[in-house]
Amino acid sequence: DAGVIQSPRHEVTEMGQEVTLRCKPISGHDYLFWYRQTMMRGLELLIYFNNNVPIDDSGMPEDRFSAKMPNASFSTLKIQPSEPRDSAVYFCASSFVVQETQYFGPGTRLLVL
Amino acid sequence: AQSVTQLDSHVSVSEGTPVLLRCNYSSSYSPSLFWYVQHPNKGLQLLLKYTSAATLVKGINGFEAEFKKSETSFHLTKPSAHMSDAAEYFCVVSDGVLARSNTGKLIFGQGTTLQVKP
Numbered sequence: 001d002a003g004v005i006q007s008p009r010h011e012v013t014e015m016g017q018e019v020t021l022r023c024k025p026i027s028g029h030d031y032l033f034w035y036r037q038t039m040m041r042g043l044e045l046l047i048y049f050n051n052n053v054p055i056d057d058s059g060m061p062e063d064r065f066s067a068k069m070p071n072a073s074f075s076t077l078k079i080q081p082s083e084p085r086d087s088a089v090y091f092c093a094s095s096f097v098v099q100e101t102q103y104f105g106p107g108t109r110l111l112v113l
Numbered sequence: 114a115q116s117v118t119q120l121d122s123h124v125s126v127s128e129g130t131p132v133l134l135r136c137n138y139s140s141s142y143s144p145s146l147f148w149y150v151q152h153p154n155k156g157l158q159l160l161l162k163y164t165s166a167a168t169l170v171k172g173i174n175g176f177e178a179e180f181k182k183s184e185t186s187f188h189l190t191k192p193s194a195h196m197s198d199a200a201e202y203f204c205v206v207s208d209g210v211l212a213r214s215n216t217g218k219l220i221f222g223q224g225t226t227l228q229v230k231p
Contacts, residue, residue: 042221042223056218103159104158
């Protein structure tokens, strides 16, 4: 398996623009997680899905953030409008069962100017 | 509630000397514990995990960790550091499978940066 795939790997945008991050989990994994990593706050869980259904979105910082999982092999994290404080590395991870090993993608490095 | 504390934000060792990265956890139930490693500009990779089997867990690249319930610790060790071990290491805890408050969440420590000097 190719592992968790994320795109783009790097994104530079201007404040106010819409940003869409994409993730393809490992085939057969029922859980998908979105994380954000910053120097100040470390690694934070934003939202996770089970069988394409959002289970816990309590980590989503604001209404500007939204996530979808239209099918088992694809998820998006959208920021609209983006702000400079959204600059971070966003990771997607997937796992076969809850609480077991999560496999992380390489991350998307987002810079909002 | 579950929590994890990595006692050192930065550890520096010389190549060929032992590595010790310390982690204490708090969990109301039987926890699952993990160590992940993150090399610069890379994603997180699982080093090892504890899930209530043997208390001494062996992982990749010569790392191992010992689960000590009495001390609520899960320290990561390696007998001899290699330059390629320089990275950030995360100790992670989750609820046990039978936990009533099973949320599916992993709780990450703040990370320990390991520097390996030649």
